[in-house]
Amino acid sequence: MKKKNWLSILMSFASICKVKMILAVMFAILSVFGGMIPYFGVYALIRLAILNELTPGSLLLWCSVCGGGFILQIVCYAISTTFAHVSAYTILEQIRINMAQRLLQAPLGEITSQQAGKLKDIFLDKVGTIELPLAHVIPEVGSSLLLPLAMFIYLISIDWRMALATLATLPLCIIPMLSGKARENFNKNYTAYMEANDHVNNVIVEYIEGIEVVKTFNQGATSYEKYAGAVSSFKDFTMAWFLSSWKTLTLMSSVLPTTLLATVPVGLMLFINGSLNVSELTICCILALGLVTPLIKFTTYINLGKTMEYAILSASELLDLPELPDGKIPQIPREYSISLKNVSFSYTGQKSGNVLHQINLEILQDKVTALVGPSGGGKSTVAKLIDRFWDVSSGSISIGGIDIREIPLAELSKIVSFVTQDNFLFNCSLKENIRLGNPTATDEEVFQAARAARCEEFISKLEKGWDTSAGEAGKYLSGGEKQRISIARAILKNAPIVILDEATAFTDPENEDKIQQSIMQLARGKTLLVIAHRLSTIKNADQIAVIEKGRIVAVGRQGELLKTCPLYERLWNAHVGAKQWAVTVRGKEVSGDV
Ligand SMILES: Nc1ncnc2c1ncn2[C@@H]1O[C@H](COP(=O)(O)OP(=O)(O)OP(=O)(O)O)[C@@H](O)[C@H]1O
Numbered sequence: 084m085k086k087k088n089w090l091s092i093l094m095s096f097a098s099i100c101k102v103k104m105i106l107a108v109m110f111a112i113l114s115v116f117g118g119m120i121p122y123f124g125v126y127a128l129i130r131l132a133i134l135n136e137l138t139p140g141s142l143l144l145w146c147s148v149c150g151g152g153f154i155l156q157i158v159c160y161a162i163s164t165t166f167a168h169v170s171a172y173t174i175l176e177q178i179r180i181n182m183a184q185r186l187l188q189a190p191l192g193e194i195t196s197q198q199a200g201k202l203k204d205i206f207l208d209k210v211g212t213i214e215l216p217l218a219h220v221i222p223e224v225g226s227s228l229l230l231p232l233a234m235f236i237y238l239i240s241i242d243w244r245m246a247l248a249t250l251a252t253l254p255l256c257i258i259p260m261l262s263g264k265a266r267e268n269f270n271k272n273y274t275a276y277m278e279a280n281d282h283v284n285n286v287i288v289e290y291i292e293g294i295e296v297v298k299t300f301n302q303g304a305t306s307y308e309k310y311a312g313a314v315s316s317f318k319d320f321t322m323a324w325f326l327s328s329w330k331t332l333t334l335m336s337s338v339l340p341t342t343l344l345a346t347v348p349v350g351l352m353l354f355i356n357g358s359l360n361v362s363e364l365t366i367c368c369i370l371a372l373g374l375v376t377p378l379i380k381f382t383t384y385i386n387l388g389k390t391m392e393y394a395i396l397s398a399s400e401l402l403d404l405p406e407l408p409d410g411k412i413p414q415i416p417r418e419y420s421i422s423l424k425n426v427s428f429s430y431t432g433q434k435s436g437n438v439l440h441q442i443n444l445e446i447l448q449d450k451v452t453a454l455v456g457p458s459g460g461g462k463s464t465v466a467k468l469i470d471r472f473w474d475v476s477s478g479s480i481s482i483g484g485i486d487i488r489e490i491p492l493a494e495l496s497k498i499v500s501f502v503t504q505d506n507f508l509f510n511c512s513l514k515e516n517i518r519l520g521n522p523t524a525t526d527e528e529v530f531q532a533a534r535a536a537r538c539e540e541f542i543s544k545l546e547k548g549w550d551t552s553a554g555e556a557g558k559y560l561s562g563g564e565k566q567r568i569s570i571a572r573a574i575l576k577n578a579p580i581v582i583l584d585e586a587t588a589f590t591d592p593e594n595e596d597k598i599q600q601s602i603m604q605l606a607r608g609k610t611l612l613v614i615a616h617r618l619s620t621i622k623n624a625d626q627i628a629v630i631e632k633g634r635i636v637a638v639g640r641q642g643e644l645l646k647t648c649p650l651y652e653r654l655w656n657a658h659v660g661a662k663q664w665a666v667t668v669r670g671k672e673v674s675g676d677v
Pocket residue numbers: 192195430438456457458459460461462463464465
């Protein structure tokens with residue numbers, strides 16, 4: 084695949100603040116011009132002093148010129164930096180908004196297949212690293228390169244031989260840095276460094292996210308080994324890189340400031356043979372010294388530029404995620420029955436990897452349809468295809484007779500509520516978590532939805548009630564209670580189609596009964612599709628579809644299926660048996676028999 088040009092990607096974002104960036108460059112140039120004025124001033128003063136023409140008036144005049152130049156340099160630099168920072172933050176904002184937008188438009192499978200920590204790393208760390216170079220590159224690289232260039236031109240105007248003398252030591256440090264091999268090594272090492280950095284970040288995130296499992300299964304030592312291994316190999320790599328480059332770095336940092344090494348002897352020779360007067364010799368030495376600092380500063384931007392390149396290329400990986408196509412002629416359904424016709428689906432894109440095979444199913448409006456079947460049969464996949472987490476590999480899904488690929492994504496997300504097993508609560512108050520279902524809902528509407536989902540009783544027991552933050556509440560809420568919050572969210576959203584992916588573990592009968600009641604509230608007048616693991620919750624469903632190994636093996640009501648579908652009968656007996664076992668065990672626990 085052709086490597087993308089990071090600068091052109093950056094420029095495409097920079098176009099939104101073109102004027103500010105041009106102003107930043109213009110003020111950076113002005114600042115360089117201001118920085119040159121004191122050198123003219125000093126030269127004039129030395130000349131006057133040597134010619135014995137220095138008067139208090141001319142002294143004051145040239146000192147003011149020097150001071151004015153210095154102030155011009157500082158003020159213009161400040162203005163340039165301000166424009167550059169505003170541009171940098173605007174570009175960063177735009178990149179982050181575009182990345183978040185792309186996450187919403189990409190098939191969910193593309194996102195979940197990314198390694199743990201990678202997305203976080205790109206969003207937070209990598210994109211953040213663009214800000215520093217971007218905000219400083221224009222004013223500082225501008226002045227770090229333009230200032231020495233202007234000084235060099237000034238030196239040529241005094242005596243070209245002196246100008247060349249200042250450059251005499253430069254090849255000693257520039258050649259090792261710019262040689263093809265050094266550049267190739269730097270690029271190779273930098274890429275390896277970033278990869279090692281990514282790896283260590285991923286291992287750290289995985290370790291923190293999995294700490295509960297690690298502790299539970301007493302895997303402390305092995306997982307710590309993986310963590311320690313990643314951390315120490317990162318250290319080994321950086322040390323090896325440092326050791327291989329320190330000689331060049333030391334040579335550069337010691338030779339670069341030694342411009343006087345050639346300037347002084349050449350200047351003295353020119354002075355002796357009369358080509359240079361004292362004031363010219365002095366200003367040449369001052370200029371030779373002044374050239375160094377901005378040049379040294381410039382070398383630090385080589386690293387920053389590489390950081391920016393890497394960050395922008397990582398961000399572009401996300402920005403290039405495939406988009407779920409929106410319909411060419413967007414259509415909006417008028418009724419909400421769902422129809423699956425010959426639906427096959429593969430997560431890998433290969434036909435051989437199909438997890439659904441030729442599924443045909445009618446999910447009727449105002450009815451409860453349940454999907455049941457053994458684990459891994461494809462129930463969640465069917466549900467997610469209806470909400471377009473992915474597109475079907477073949478066949479079609481329609482809502483109200485319209486293929487869901489023709490319904491605008493924003494509209495589809497309005498008409499479908501998906502209550503999943505992962506009842507994710509955002510780190511805000513419980514009230515706001517419920518309000519996510521409808522951001523314009525009033526407090527009273529939020530409370531009503533929560534009451535309907537039977538949330539009020541446990542929320543009222545919390546010390547801060549509705550204002551308890553989800554982080555705090557997470558410690559006290561059971562899985563069933565969290566699920567009721569998600570149901571309240573869906574009730575508030577009031578979408579005409581509700582898909583409910585039930586929690587796998589069966590809860591105690593009291594909690595189950597409450598979840599059941601809240602589901603009934605949610606289902607009123609809606610197309611409800613329930614992926615059921617607790618068969619008792621769907622025994623009254625209008626239709627139950629039994630799915631096994633990606634195929635629908637039977638559709639009917641509970642009574643019919645118990646007679647006609649041996650798989651359903653087995654699942655039902657297993658469920659009833661498990662419930663009785665749980666009740667018995669709990670009973671014994673209470674009586675102290677176990
Ligand atoms: N993101 C994914 N990438 C690849 N394969 C997947 C993915 N999600 C599910 N699968 C596979 O697809 C098949 C169907 O999985 P699915 O989750 O739809 O089954 P399910 O009936 O809902 O299972 P369960 O009752 O255990 O939740 C399984 O073989 C599963 O391993």
